Amino acid sequence: MVNLQPYASPSYFIIIGLCLLPIIVGLYHGKRFVAYETLFSLVFIVLTFGGDHWHQGVALIGYVLYQLLIVGGYARYRRRNNQTSVFVAAVVVAIVPLVVVKVTPAIQVGSQSLLGFLGISYLTFKAVQMVMELRDGTIKAFQPLPFLRFLLFFPTISSGPIDRYRRFEKDYRTAPERAKYLQLLNKAVFYLFLGFLYKFVLGYIFGKLLLPEVAHAALLQRAAFFHTGLSLPLLGYMYTYSMYLFFDFAGYSLFAVAISYLMGIETPMNFNRPFAAHNIKDFWNRWHMTLSFWFRDFIFMRFTFFLMKHKLVKNRVRISQCAYLVNFLIMGFWHGVTWFYIVYGLFHASAIIINDYWLRFKKRHQGLPHNRWTEGLAIFTTFNIVCFSFLIFSGFLNVLWFK
Amino acid sequence: MDTKQTIIAILQDITGADVSDDLDQNIFDSGLVDSMATVEMLLELQDQCGIDVPISEFDRNQWNTPNKIIEKVASMQ
Structure with a gap:
């Protein structure tokens, strides 16, 4: 079975563009095809976590059921009670899988936890946010389907940007007006091309072409400055890496925001x-x-x-x-x-x-x-x-x- | 003291600045109020005005000028 990593190759953009067409036409006419969108999202999640990544897919399903239980359970509890200890316990339990995934490689060097999958951090941010807002009373009712939609919104599933539930839900419940949607389309196209420039041109130049060169040069200078390795090539590495980090991640974020806009969801900007x-x-x-x-x-x-x-x-x-x-x-x-x-x-x-x-x-x-x-x-x-x-x-x- | 005076006094107390000459200034953009000062303000609002604003209810865009704060607080009292 095929596996498609988000925003990684030209084919991903072609496939996603074609699959988005019905949604774009629908939104242009002021309609949101919820059933199609759900199916489309599921297909892309399967493509991301299927194939040779299937073990991640299993971890994702387990994780989602787990969070559904915690957030749903806490919401149910919160309707009648509001003890601080229960709130704290809910937050702790919600972050346990992430903690396990982060700590495992530190304890057993080189091994990854079986609970891990691409994007677990970002899903945890969303789940913890729900628990905190339920505690505050700013989210009153818990509905499993909208929660799942929020948690698994696929343009942002792997690395954010991290949206807020109430903001996301408001966008999802309606379709934007035509003038507004045209604006979003306009921006989306601009962000896509800016993202290409950032990630595939500048990110590539800094990360793939320059970075290995400066890294090599810096490693040759290990003995420099009283054996601290502080050298001009190291300074070069610092700037090159910083540029790579920005263009690579900002490029990715632009893609995620652009695809969200095409779906009529105003995912917040990251940079x-x-x-x-x-x-x-x-x-x-x-x-x-x-x-x-x-x-x-x-x-x-x-x-x-x-x-x-x-x-x-x-x-x-x-x-x-x-x-x-x-x-x-x-x-x-x-x-x-x-x-x-x-x-x-x-x-x-x-x-x-x-x-x-x-x-x-x-x-x-x-x-x-x-x-x-x-x-x-x-x-x-x-x-x-x-x-x-x-x-x-x-x-x-x-x-x-x-x- | 009415709400307006109370808010101006609270902001003066927290930031050390008198905001009464420009009630439409953006207090976050100018750096007058930061996250820390926000929390102090929320606690003061609880103590002095008896209104309870949970942190997740606090959207910076709706609270970014003294006038907006006065309006918000008045509507919640």
């Missing part, structure tokens, strides 16, 4: 010119936005709210610092249980804490100069700090130092 950020805080409002906003809303804000409400920590500066540490440490662990992902998290937590000190200093000293030179310096500094964090993230230092 907003991240390298134009003038500080680290600004950077996280522009880079992998659906992830950082998810962390902001479901971890950072909830954690600070908890600390302040129960007056566990008095000083508000300390509170925000604790929350940044927790937030970015979890993000680090989420990327994977390796030293470099965890250091990447700690690095960003430290950077944003220092950033906050600076912002408070600026507030107290209103007379500081502000012009296009200081703005340029801010953008330049932020860019380099971010690229350095991506060098940590890349895992290349692990190869350079320990392999």
Whole structure:
């Protein structure tokens, strides 16, 4: 049986384009063919998780049934009761499969958990979000089918962007008006071509052509600078990898958003010119936005709210610092249980804490100069700090130092 | 104190800035209010205005100017 990885080859785009035609014609006439869309989504999920990936398909089915049970069960419970312990238990149980998948390779080196499949993180974000919103009462009724549709929305199933249930449901319940849909089509076509440029041209140049070259050159410099390996080629690796990471992931995200738009669903954007950020805080409002906003809303804000409400920590500066540490440490662990992902998290937590000190200093000293030179310096500094964090993230230092 | 005065006082308390001269400024874009300040504001709204806004109800686009906050709070009281 065939297997088709999302957005990986020209044939994928041709097949998806043809299968989308009835949906596009329908939406143009203000109709959403729910039955066809469901069938079409199922076919693409089978293509992604079938064939020689069948074991992932089995893991996916098991995972979905498991989450259906937890979220459905919690919704049922929440109608009458609202104990904090049950809420916490529901969240913990919902993330257990992801934790197992992330921890397994760290314990048994080189082995992957049988529970794993492409996109498990992104499905977990959606499921946990449901539990939290049920707790808040912003989602009142639990309906299995819309939940499944949200969880398994195939354009975003493998790597996001991470949508929100209520937003998604609202889009899905109606068909956009024609003028609006034409706008979406327009944008979708633009995003598709921009995505091709990003992922298949620029991502390819940086990732496939340049990266192996600079990696090789950097590895030859292991003895440089007192055997730390710090060398010009390593600097080259840092910038090349950063460009590759951005164009590859932003390209993918553009595809996911474009295909969603064609289906009349306004999946949120993931990137907003991240390298134009003038500080680290600004950077996280522009880079992998659906992830950082998810962390902001479901971890950072909830954690600070908890600390302040129960007056566990008095000083508000300390509170925000604790929350940044927790937030970015979890993000680090989420990327994977390796030293470099965890250091990447700690690095960003430290950077944003220092950033906050600076912002408070600026507030107290209103007379500081502000012009296009200081703005340029801010953008330049932020860019380099971010690229350095991506060098940590890349895992290349692990190869350079320990392999 | 009416809602408007209360909100202006809360924002002054949290951000240290007097927002009363421009009630339509975007408090998130200018960096005046961040996630941390948002949480403080939600807690103050709970204490001083008796309204309960869950974090998942808080959509930045609906709360991004002092006027929008005043309107929101008034509608919830």
